[in-house]
Amino acid sequence: MTAASALPGAGNTLVVAGRHLTWSELSGGRGETEAGNLADPPPVAAHLVADNCGAVVAVAAHLRGGAETLLATAARVDEAMAAELRRDGFALVRPGGTVPPTVTRPPEPGRLWLLTSGSTGRPKRVAHSLASLTTVTGKQPARRWLCPYSPGAYAWWQVITLSLAHPGQDIVFLEPGDLDDWPDVALAEGVSAVSGTPTFWRQALWRAGPTVAALPLAQLTLGGEPVDQAILDRLGELFPRARISWIYASSEAGATIAVHDGRAGFPVGWLDRDVPGRARLRVADGELLIESPWGASGMTGLIRTGDQVEIVGDRVHIVGRQATDEINVGGSKASAAAVRAVLLDHPDVAWAAVRGRRAPLVGQVVVADVVLRAPVGEAALTRWCAQRLPDYAVPRRVRVLDSIPIKETLKSDV
Amino acid sequence: MSLLTRNDIRGLMAEVVAAQGKRLPDDDGALLRDIGFRSLDFSELALRVEDDIGHELNFDAPGLRQIASVGDVLEFLDSLQRM
Numbered sequence: 001m002t003a004a005s006a007l008p009g010a011g012n013t014l015v016v017a018g019r020h021l022t023w024s025e026l027s028g029g030r031g032e033t034e035a036g037n038l039a040d041p042p043p044v045a046a047h048l049v050a051d052n053c054g055a056v057v058a059v060a061a062h063l064r065g066g067a068e069t070l071l072a073t074a075a076r077v078d079e080a081m082a083a084e085l086r087r088d089g090f091a092l093v094r095p096g097g098t099v100p101p102t103v104t105r106p107p108e109p110g111r112l113w114l115l116t117s118g119s120t121g122r123p124k125r126v127a128h129s130l131a132s133l134t135t136v137t138g139k140q141p142a143r144r145w146l147c148p149y150s151p152g153a154y155a156w157w158q159v160i161t162l163s164l165a166h167p168g169q170d171i172v173f174l175e176p177g178d179l180d181d182w183p184d185v186a187l188a189e190g191v192s193a194v195s196g197t198p199t200f201w202r203q204a205l206w207r208a209g210p211t212v213a214a215l216p217l218a219q220l221t222l223g224g225e226p227v228d229q230a231i232l233d234r235l236g237e238l239f240p241r242a243r244i245s246w247i248y249a250s251s252e253a254g255a256t257i258a259v260h261d262g263r264a265g266f267p268v269g270w271l272d273r274d275v276p277g278r279a280r281l282r283v284a285d286g287e288l289l290i291e292s293p294w295g296a297s298g299m300t301g302l303i304r305t306g307d308q309v310e311i312v313g314d315r316v317h318i319v320g321r322q323a324t325d326e327i328n329v330g331g332s333k334a335s336a337a338a339v340r341a342v343l344l345d346h347p348d349v350a351w352a353a354v355r356g357r358r359a360p361l362v363g364q365v366v367v368a369d370v371v372l373r374a375p376v377g378e379a380a381l382t383r384w385c386a387q388r389l390p391d392y393a394v395p396r397r398v399r400v401l402d403s404i405p406i407k408e409t410l411k412s413d414v
Numbered sequence: 415m416s417l418l419t420r421n422d423i424r425g426l427m428a429e430v431v432a433a434q435g436k437r438l439p440d441d442d443g444a445l446l447r448d449i450g451f452r453s454l455d456f457s458e459l460a461l462r463v464e465d466d467i468g469h470e471l472n473f474d475a476p477g478l479r480q481i482a483s484v485g486d487v488l489e490f491l492d493s494l495q496r497m
Contacts, residue, residue: 179452180446180447180452180453181447202473203453206453206456206473206479206481207453207480207481207482208480208481208482209479209480210479210480211480329454330453330454357461358470359457359458359460359461360456360457360460360471360473361453361456361457361460361473362453362454362457365454365457365458365461378433379429379432379433382433382434383433383434383435386434391452391454392454396454396457396458396461397458397461397462397465
């Protein structure tokens with residue numbers, strides 16, 4: 001493994017929990033107490049972190065000697081998954097201490113594991129390495145990036161690897177609780193580049209437009225959701241001299257499409273072309289297929305993305321998802337099946353249907369119809385869900401029906 | 415359907431907050447940050463307003479704004495429903 005101090009970005013500054021330190025200093029041990037003693041990390045480690053502080057310490061440990069690393073927020077890993085990880089040879093490194101694996105095995109050197117939302121809502125492991133996550137090449141202008149992403153997410157790793165691989169790429173980390181106040185944080189820290197979902201940008205303009213407009217931004221990046229022309233135009237008006245980019249990326253295919261021309265979608269001319277070092281893009285039956293040089297391990301050939309596309313004029317637009325139970329709430333993916341299961345676990349719920357409903361700012365929110373066995377209020381059901389689901393997956397409207405709706409097919413409408 | 419009064423919107427906002435076991439302060443100057451009223455909560459409130467007035471709110475209206483307090487939210491939604 002390579003120590004952080006030997007990497008091109010060793011001198012880049014990280015601002016985490018209000019403290020300023022470099023990759024090199026971090027690698028030297030500063031800040032390690034946040035996530036326990038990582039001077040000698042387990043050879044196969046699942047770092048289940050509470051915040052970015054723990055996450056960057058885990059990165060430094062991986063660089064220094066952790067041969068095989070999974071990094072995720074602790075909230076994403078329930079007890080069943082924790083037990084599964086231990087059976088698969090992972091020691092669980094948590095802020096409170098390390099739990100050894102139940103089965104030991106040799107590490108796969110350099111392997112980095114990401115957790116991504118599976119089709120059933122249960123996170124699944126995707127295999128990467130620092131090399132496959134480092135997708136930005138060539139000389140980069142100096143930037144001070146705001147990183148609002150959840151530690152361990154693909155987009156989070158994109159910012160991390162950019163900073164490790166290129167000098168002049170500082171990172172200001174944002175904790176989830178500070179998300180609504182990011183423009184103030186960015187202004188105070190002199191942030192010049194921000195990456196977020198279209199929803200993230202819409203929320204910021206809605207809540208703190210004048211502060212956003214005052215930011216000295218040279219680079220604005222959007223990803224994680226389809227981008228619409230309205231938000232691109234709005235940002236273009238506010239930052240006429242900045243580069244505005246839309247990135248299409250997934251944990252499986254990697255970052256494969258980068259559009260910088262201020263127009264929604266990507267050029268039709270990019271379909272079915274072979275350019276060394278670039279992804280091959282194809283549309284089949286209205287679905288985007290990608291063969292990617294940045295894909296996860298084992299993802300060879302054309303990957304079915306599940307994203308529906310529409311060709312309008314000279315552009316290819318991503319318009320939604322193929323048949324799936326995924327509800328995209330501002331870039332966070334809720335599983336309708338998982339939400340439904342939680343509702344059905346309630347002793348007074350006889351039946352439930354869950355879907356996404358178009359909503360301002362976040363694109364969609366989760367809503368539910370229920371049939372009850374005994375009276376229970378909407379607020380009580382919401383609290384039940386809030387205790388068992390991440391906030392973006394909690395139904396924001398619950399409608400009580402008198403009876404279970406039956407379609408003409410005699411199937412219930414779920 | 416008819417437009418909502420500012421008090422009606424305040425009542426809906428109180429419902430959103432109450433579902434989280436919290437109480438909406440009487441003071442319009444109370445800060446959203448202090449109440450823990452986040453963007454998802456605002457989206458839910460907007461849906462409740464849409465359900466009551468019977469049409470979608472248009473959020474694409476131009477203009478920069480700073481929404482930091484309960485009063486800012488009430489004023490913004492009140493103006494949106496009239497557009």
